Amino acid sequence: MNKPQTIDEYLALVDPTRREVLNQIRTLVKQLVPSAEETISYNMPTLKYKNRPLVYFTASKNHMSFYPSSWAMEDFKEQLQDYKQTQHAIQFTLEKPLSEKLITELVLAHKQYIDAGRKA
Incomplete structure (x- = not known):
């Protein structure tokens, strides 16, 4: 099986309900950072x-x-405490989704770190 080369190809392989959630995240991030x-x-x-x-x-x-980013996750650790996490990822489900507000805060925090030139 060929690996997806685009986000659309990736999403086409995801079940429709999860595809919709991931596409909503994609759309929100693109609204927040149009140059992404x-x-x-x-x-x-x-x-x-x-x-x-x-x-x-x-x-x-x-x-x-x-x-x-782990930096943004650290900034919002209290809001994330109810989600399973790895060092770099937040895991969520259809039953316990990430809110648009929290996604917005995380994305904008990481954008600020990139703008400031922060590296690992």
């Missing part, structure tokens, strides 16, 4: 800003994941 470029990186849909990953998002069998 779409690509696939590490086999995940990625939106890049100033040639750096701004966010990744994925669908897995039992959850979806949103990768806004």
